[in-house]
Amino acid sequence: MKSRILILGACGQIGTELTNALREKYGNHKVIASDIREGEPELMQSGPFEIIDATNYEAIENIVIRYEISEVYLMAAMLSATAEKFPMKGWNLNMDSLFNVLNLARDKKIEKVFWPSSIAVFGPTTPKRDTPQRTVMEPSTVYGISKQTGERWCEYYNKRYGVDVRSIRYPGIISWQTLPGGGTTDYAIDIYHKALKHNKYICFLNGETTLPMMYMVDAIKATMDIMSVSEAQIKNRSSYNLAAISFNPEEIAASIRKQLPDFTISYEPDFRQAIADSWPQSIDDSDARSDWGWQHSYDLDAITEEMIQNLQPKYS
Numbered sequence: 593m594k595s596r597i598l599i600l601g602a603c604g605q606i607g608t609e610l611t612n613a614l615r616e617k618y619g620n621h622k623v624i625a626s627d628i629r630e631g632e633p634e635l636m637q638s639g640p641f642e643i644i645d646a647t648n649y650e651a652i653e654n655i656v657i658r659y660e661i662s663e664v665y666l667m668a669a670m671l672s673a674t675a676e677k678f679p680m681k682g683w684n685l686n687m688d689s690l691f692n693v694l695n696l697a698r699d700k701k702i703e704k705v706f707w708p709s710s711i712a713v714f715g716p717t718t719p720k721r722d723t724p725q726r727t728v729m730e731p732s733t734v735y736g737i738s739k740q741t742g743e744r745w746c747e748y749y750n751k752r753y754g755v756d757v758r759s760i761r762y763p764g765i766i767s768w769q770t771l772p773g774g775g776t777t778d779y780a781i782d783i784y785h786k787a788l789k790h791n792k793y794i795c796f797l798n799g800e801t802t803l804p805m806m807y808m809v810d811a812i813k814a815t816m817d818i819m820s821v822s823e824a825q826i827k828n829r830s831s832y833n834l835a836a837i838s839f840n841p842e843e844i845a846a847s848i849r850k851q852l853p854d855f856t857i858s859y860e861p862d863f864r865q866a867i868a869d870s871w872p873q874s875i876d877d878s879d880a881r882s883d884w885g886w887q888h889s890y891d892l893d894a895i896t897e898e899m900i901q902n903l904q905p906k907y908s
Contacts, residue, residue: 595703598624598661600646600689601668603631605773606708606765606811610665613812615639624659627668646689649696656701663819665706666693672712672735673864674774679734686738690745697755705757706819709743709831711804712736713761716870723872725833725879732870743830750829758818759831763875766895767808768902776867777803780844783857784899787848788907792856796864799842799857802873806836807890807898814886821884828879835875836888847896 597614601607602625612635614623620639628645630636640659644651646668655661668689675682696702714723715730731737739761749755764777772778779795786793814834818826839847845857880886890898 595662596622596624596659597663597665598626598652598655598659599665599667600626600644600652600693601666602635602641603627603629604667604669605767605770605775606762606808606815607665607667608632608635608770609767609808610667610812610815611635612638613816614665617816624655624661626655646692647685649692652692653696653701656696661702663704663706664693664696664702665815665819666690667708669708670735671773671775672710672733672867673776673778675734675738676863676867682734683738686735687741690742694745694749694755694757697757698749698753703756704819705755706815707742707746707757707759708815709739709759709761710735711761711763711871711875712867713740713743713831714870714872718872720873722874722876723833724876725828733867736870747830756823756826757829758826759829760814760818760834760880761831761875762811763804763806763835765806765808765811766899768899769808776864776871777805779841780805783841783844783848784896784903785907787852787855788900788903791852791854792858793845795841795857795859796862797841797868798859798861798865799845800840801865801868802838802840803868803871804835804838804873804875806834806888807895810836810888810890813889814880817886818880818884825884827883832880832883832886833875833877834880834886835877836890837892838874839892843892844896847892848900850893851896851900
């Protein structure tokens with residue numbers, strides 16, 4: 593790459609690992625990490641880092657010009673559970689940051705945009721199983737409303753101004769490298785930490801709550817894949833459905849017991865249960881697989897094996 597990549601929200605759950613992967617592919621000096629606060633030492637030391645508020649257009653524009661940025665990955669967002677506690681803050685962060693980046697692309701100051709959507713765009717009236725790419729979307733959370741609105745604006749900016757914006761609807765993401773970040777699906781990360789630390793877990797969802805999930809390695813691969821294919825292959829400019837596996841807390845607990853036989857789980861559902869109940873149980877992502885060749889690699893037991901293997905030294 594002759595020019596550079598800017599990641600907004602680089603210190604978040606996905607942003608941290610995406611930054612590392614992009615630096616490994618393109619070179620540390622080609623990927624500018626940024627967030628509203630500093631992140632992990634490894635991220636800070638491996639390449640350029642800038643403190644940026646993603647809602648501040650001038651600050652982003654200055655960095656774009658200074659570093660000759662051609663691509664922006666907008667990973668800054670307030671996630672589902674946190675946004676329900678702070679609705680207007682969630683809306684303002686999620687929407688203002690998107691407009692800032694889309695407007696930079698509209699004005700030809702950057703060439704390409706990645707913006708993540710989410711299964712939160714779906715709602716209680718959406719078909720729960722094999723949720724189609726195009727279907728009823730009546731989200732019932734602040735996060736979901738902002739993501740659905742963002743999808744419409746991405747498509748509008750592409751059709752109206754020719755902006756090359758690319759997006760995928762992330763399911764729940766599981767990773768051992770970063771801690772939970774305020775999402776409803778984050779139980780599927782916390783459960784591994786608690787299993788190794790206490791050999792038990794109290795889940796904020798009930799045992800039968802099935803949700804689409806994905807290992808972080810697959811999520812990063814999908815993100816980089818969609819940005820590396822030709823513009824002609826991107827036929828959907830709102831956001832692509834993306835899927836790997838679906839499971840519920842009982843099933844993840846059973847997978848953990850294959851590694852830790854004495855592990856126990858109990859249930860105390862809270863406000864996040866209603867959020868989870870409004871989301872799909874499984875996703876039809878055939879468009880992503882046919883348009884730009886998406887394929888996942890990890891099933892539940894493979895995820896569990898990697899999570900426990902990598903987290904065990906921390907608790908031993």
